[in-house]
Amino acid sequence: METRRLGKNGPELPVVGLGTWQRLEAADRSGGADSLVSASLDTGIRVFDSSPMYGRAEQILARALEGKRDRAFVATKVWTPSPEEGRAQVRRVLEWFGGYIDLMQIHNLVAWREHLPMLEEEKAAGRIGMIGATHYSPSAFDELEVVMRTGRIDQIQIPYNPGERRVERRILPLAKELGLGVLLMRPLGEGRLVQSPPRPEALEPLRPFGVETWPQALLKWGLSDSRCHVTIPATSRPERIAENVAAGEPPWFGDEERQLVSRLAGY
Numbered sequence: 001m002e003t004r005r006l007g008k009n010g011p012e013l014p015v016v017g018l019g020t021w022q023r024l025e026a027a028d029r030s031g032g033a034d035s036l037v038s039a040s041l042d043t044g045i046r047v048f049d050s051s052p053m054y055g056r057a058e059q060i061l062a063r064a065l066e067g068k069r070d071r072a073f074v075a076t077k078v079w080t081p082s083p084e085e086g087r088a089q090v091r092r093v094l095e096w097f098g099g100y101i102d103l104m105q106i107h108n109l110v111a112w113r114e115h116l117p118m119l120e121e122e123k124a125a126g127r128i129g130m131i132g133a134t135h136y137s138p139s140a141f142d143e144l145e146v147v148m149r150t151g152r153i154d155q156i157q158i159p160y161n162p163g164e165r166r167v168e169r170r171i172l173p174l175a176k177e178l179g180l181g182v183l184l185m186r187p188l189g190e191g192r193l194v195q196s197p198p199r200p201e202a203l204e205p206l207r208p209f210g211v212e213t214w215p216q217a218l219l220k221w222g223l224s225d226s227r228c229h230v231t232i233p234a235t236s237r238p239e240r241i242a243e244n245v246a247a248g249e250p251p252w253f254g255d256e257e258r259q260l261v262s263r264l265a266g267y
Contacts (some may be wrong), residue, residue: 007181017047019234037064
């Protein structure tokens with residue numbers, strides 16, 4: 001799997017990670033969360049993205065990484081309007097993950113002005129490696145741009161897939177200009193884009209790029225934009241991990257292939 005530097009100040013990381021929204025709890029209910037995380041690590045995944053918004057996902061991930069913490073790049077978030085609760089959230093995850101979080105993001109920009117000084121203190125103390133900000137809605141991209149231009153964050157996380165391309169207008173160009181790392185959420189459109197996959201023969205032009213399945217085509221679509229560094233599809237099924245990881249291998253799509261995937265997705 002290819003690696004890319006997460007912005008000008010970040011580490012070199014494999015381009016496919018694992019999101020934990022809903023799926024990690026689902027895997028845990030069936031007793032498979034530990035094997036899901038182990039399978040991810042064994043296939044080369046290092047980035048695991050979570051949040052206090054995701055129920056018990058942070059705790060489940062921390063348990064699954066016991067004895068393996070040094071192999072993972074943990075990206076989680078602070079998500080609360082309360083500065084006091086924000087500090088409590090950070091204390092909890094530091095305890096769960098061995099006293100260090102690789103990337104702490106302000107989830108959906110909630111109270112970002114209040115949380116940012118606290119995260120800067122934690123980074124200066126060596127307990128946080130990078131600071132980031134996330135948002136899923138184009139209506140918040142003006143505010144996200146304000147945060148990016150402060151020069152106080154290292155990374156952003158934004159939605160990007162053939163049906164969600166508003167970030168191409170200003171957010172991705174600005175991230176490149178500022179040297180910010182970019183994590184891609186919703187690469188499969190929260191599952192919507194894979195519900196009605198195209199016929200297998202429609203993917204024939206993509207076979208030379210290592211694409212065997214429609215989800216791989218969608219993941220490679222996002223990663224073929226060099227301004228993007230890591231995509232974080234979520235799954236509760238270990239057998240999907242190797243399929244996702246295969247999409248992180250070059251060669252990358254050109255304009256023609258990206259346009260084909262967009263048309264097949266209905267856009």
